[in-house]
Amino acid sequence: MNKSQKIAQSFSPAAFIHDTEENHQAIEHLILEQEIGGLTFFHSRHSAAANFEKRAEALETDGTFEKIIGLINRYQVLSKIPLLISIDGEYGLAMRIENTPQYPFAITLGAIQTDAESLVEEVGFRMGVDMKRSGIHLNLAPCADVNTNPDNPVIGYRSFGNQVDQVAKLAFAAYSGLKKAGIGACLKHFPGHGDTAVDSHLGLPILNKTKAELEAEELLPFQYGIDRGVEMIMVGHLAVPALTGGKEIPASISRELITDLLKGKMGFQGLVISDALNMKAVANLFPEPGELEWKAFHAGNDILCFSDQVKAGIQKIAERATEEEVDLVFQKIMGLKTRLGVIEAKKVESPTFDWESHSKLQAELAENYVSVISGTINPKEIHSLAQAGKLGYREFFSSGKSHFAERLELPFVSIEQSEKVILAVFVPSHKPLNQFGMDLETLAEIQRLAQSKTCILVHFGNPLALKHLGNLENFEAVICGYQGFEEAQKVATSFLV
Structure with a gap:
C-alpha cells in the first residue's frame, strides 16, 4: 500500500441512513476512489449531531434498521479492506435507529443504587450484542465526562453524574460491557466536557480551570480507564488553557493535549479518535480544505471522524506527515480491525x-x-383517601405512551374535590433547552398546585429538570422515575400502592 492508501484508513466520514441515492453513491466513490477506512452512521442529515431531538419531532421515516443493514452490506462489498463501521449509540442502537432496543441514559444508570457497576456492564454488553449482530464494530461511547455544570447544554443526561469516582467506575463498566460483546468502545470527551456551558456543535467551549482542578476532576475518569487498559479515547472540541500554555485551542487539534499529555504523561497507548470534525468548534477555524484534517492528525488523532474534506485531508497529511508517522497509525488501525473481526466481515443478515x-x-x-x-x-x-373520594390525579406533558394512571388502579376525583393529588410529569426533552421542552404556563400551574394542595410528584424525566418544578419541599414527596419506560412506571406505582 502506498502512503495515501494508509492515511485513508484513518478516515471515517459520516454516512446517513436516510439520504438521497446521489449521496449514497458519493459514499461509494469515497470507498472506491479514496479507499477510506471506515464509516460513521447517522440517522439522517437532519438528525446528525446536535439535532437528534428535533429529528425525532419533525422527521418521519420508515425502515431505518433495514436500511442501515442494506447500506452496510452495499458499502462493505466495495471496499478492498473491510470498513470499520461506527455508530454513536450511547443508549443503544435506538439513539440513531427507530424500533431497536433502547437502554437507559447514563444519568439514569448513574442513579442505580445496588450493584451499579455490574448492571452497567450488563447494559454495555447487551447494547454491544445488538450492534455486533447488526454489522457495527465500534460504538462511540460511553461518556466519561463529569457533569458538574447542571446547565451544560450538550452533556447532562449523557453523563453518569457529577461525582468523579462514580463516573470513572461506571464509564469503565459500560466500556467493559461493550468490549465483552466484541464491540469497540471509547471513553469521551477527553479532557472532559462536563463543566462546559457552550455546545461544541455550535461553538468552542472554554474550560477555565487550574491544572490541579482538571487533574482532580475532568482527567480522573480517563486516567482510571487508561490504568485499566482502555483501548480508545475520543478527544473533544473544547479548550483548556491551563493545559495548553494559556492558548484557547480545541483539544482535538492540540498536540500538547493529545501527544504530550494523553499519550505521554498519562500513558495512553491505544487509539485516539477525534470528535466529529464538522462541528463548529473546529470546522470554522480552517477554511482551506484538508487543513483541519492535517491539524487533527498531527495533534495525535489516529481516526478522523466525520471529515467533510476526505480527499483534501488525505492529500495534506500525505504532503506533511512522515512515513514513520503514517505507518504507526496505519498499524494501530489495522490491529483494531483485526481485534474487532472487521477483516473477516461477512454479509449481515437482519x-x-x-x-x-x-x-x-x-x-x-x-x-x-x-x-x-x-x-x-x-x-x-x-x-384510604381514594376510597373516600378525596384523591386526585393530574398528568402533564404525556406523549400518549403513559400507562401510569392505569397501573395505579385507584379511583380519582377532580383536583378541586381532592385533599391529596398525585402529579405525574413526563418531561418532553432530555436536553435543557426551553426548560427541557416544558412550557412556562404549565410549569406555573404545577407550582400553584403544589402550594395549594398536598401533592406527590412523580417525575419521569431528566432529574436536572426538577429545578423548573419549583421548590421540591412544597411537595409531600417526590418520586424520580428518570425516564418514561413502562418498566419505570411500574416500579413508581409500587411506592404508591
Whole structure:
C-alpha cells in the first residue's frame, strides 16, 4: 500500500441512513476512489449531531434498521479492506435507529443504587450484542465526562453524574460491557466536557480551570480507564488553557493535549479518535480544505471522524506527515480491525431482537434506579383517601405512551374535590433547552398546585429538570422515575400502592 492508501484508513466520514441515492453513491466513490477506512452512521442529515431531538419531532421515516443493514452490506462489498463501521449509540442502537432496543441514559444508570457497576456492564454488553449482530464494530461511547455544570447544554443526561469516582467506575463498566460483546468502545470527551456551558456543535467551549482542578476532576475518569487498559479515547472540541500554555485551542487539534499529555504523561497507548470534525468548534477555524484534517492528525488523532474534506485531508497529511508517522497509525488501525473481526466481515443478515429479555433487564434496572428522592409516602393513606373520594390525579406533558394512571388502579376525583393529588410529569426533552421542552404556563400551574394542595410528584424525566418544578419541599414527596419506560412506571406505582 502506498502512503495515501494508509492515511485513508484513518478516515471515517459520516454516512446517513436516510439520504438521497446521489449521496449514497458519493459514499461509494469515497470507498472506491479514496479507499477510506471506515464509516460513521447517522440517522439522517437532519438528525446528525446536535439535532437528534428535533429529528425525532419533525422527521418521519420508515425502515431505518433495514436500511442501515442494506447500506452496510452495499458499502462493505466495495471496499478492498473491510470498513470499520461506527455508530454513536450511547443508549443503544435506538439513539440513531427507530424500533431497536433502547437502554437507559447514563444519568439514569448513574442513579442505580445496588450493584451499579455490574448492571452497567450488563447494559454495555447487551447494547454491544445488538450492534455486533447488526454489522457495527465500534460504538462511540460511553461518556466519561463529569457533569458538574447542571446547565451544560450538550452533556447532562449523557453523563453518569457529577461525582468523579462514580463516573470513572461506571464509564469503565459500560466500556467493559461493550468490549465483552466484541464491540469497540471509547471513553469521551477527553479532557472532559462536563463543566462546559457552550455546545461544541455550535461553538468552542472554554474550560477555565487550574491544572490541579482538571487533574482532580475532568482527567480522573480517563486516567482510571487508561490504568485499566482502555483501548480508545475520543478527544473533544473544547479548550483548556491551563493545559495548553494559556492558548484557547480545541483539544482535538492540540498536540500538547493529545501527544504530550494523553499519550505521554498519562500513558495512553491505544487509539485516539477525534470528535466529529464538522462541528463548529473546529470546522470554522480552517477554511482551506484538508487543513483541519492535517491539524487533527498531527495533534495525535489516529481516526478522523466525520471529515467533510476526505480527499483534501488525505492529500495534506500525505504532503506533511512522515512515513514513520503514517505507518504507526496505519498499524494501530489495522490491529483494531483485526481485534474487532472487521477483516473477516461477512454479509449481515437482519437480526431479530429478544424483546422479552430486554424488558426483563429494563425491569431489573428500574427496580434499582426509580426512587423516592424527597419526603415520605404512606400507601395506606393514599388508598384510604381514594376510597373516600378525596384523591386526585393530574398528568402533564404525556406523549400518549403513559400507562401510569392505569397501573395505579385507584379511583380519582377532580383536583378541586381532592385533599391529596398525585402529579405525574413526563418531561418532553432530555436536553435543557426551553426548560427541557416544558412550557412556562404549565410549569406555573404545577407550582400553584403544589402550594395549594398536598401533592406527590412523580417525575419521569431528566432529574436536572426538577429545578423548573419549583421548590421540591412544597411537595409531600417526590418520586424520580428518570425516564418514561413502562418498566419505570411500574416500579413508581409500587411506592404508591
